[in-house]
Amino acid sequence: MKRAFKCRCCGACCRIKDGIVRVSDAEIARIAAFLGMAESDFIERETELAPDRKSLMLKSRLDGSCAYLAADNFCCINPVKPDKCRTFPFEWTNPDSARICPGLR
Ligand code: SF4
Numbered sequence: 001m002k003r004a005f006k007c008r009c010c011g012a013c014c015r016i017k018d019g020i021v022r023v024s025d026a027e028i029a030r031i032a033a034f035l036g037m038a039e040s041d042f043i044e045r046e047t048e049l050a051p052d053r054k055s056l057m058l059k060s061r062l063d064g065s066c067a068y069l070a071a072d073n074f075c076c077i078n079p080v081k082p083d084k085c086r087t088f089p090f091e092w093t094n095p096d097s098a099r100i101c102p103g104l105r
Pocket residue numbers: 013014021058066067068069070074075076077078081082085
């Protein structure tokens with residue numbers, strides 16, 4: 001019998017090497033407001049162009065983890081995090097989700 005999903009708060013989904021967290025205009029606006037930043041400053045300092053050049057995405061650290069992942073695996077922008085993060089691993093998922101996310105095993 002399949003167990004009910006329970007997030008283990010492990011942060012693995014925020015440490016996916018070469019992971020891409022795209023941000024829409026609306027997401028940029030709400031994250032910038034949450035951080036008390038002008039949208040233009042947020043875009044310049046906190047985002048970069050996605051590899052396909054079709055959108056902006058959140059910057060990652062050199063180890064591949066999201067810049068907003070805290071040491072305790074807490075998301076520093078949790079109340080306003082992008083929809084992709086909010087809906088993982090159900091509405092938004094990928095072929096590696098079962099391997100990445102212990103909550104699905
Ligand atoms: S924005 Fe938050 S939930 Fe999304 S990848 Fe970064 S740390 Fe994880």
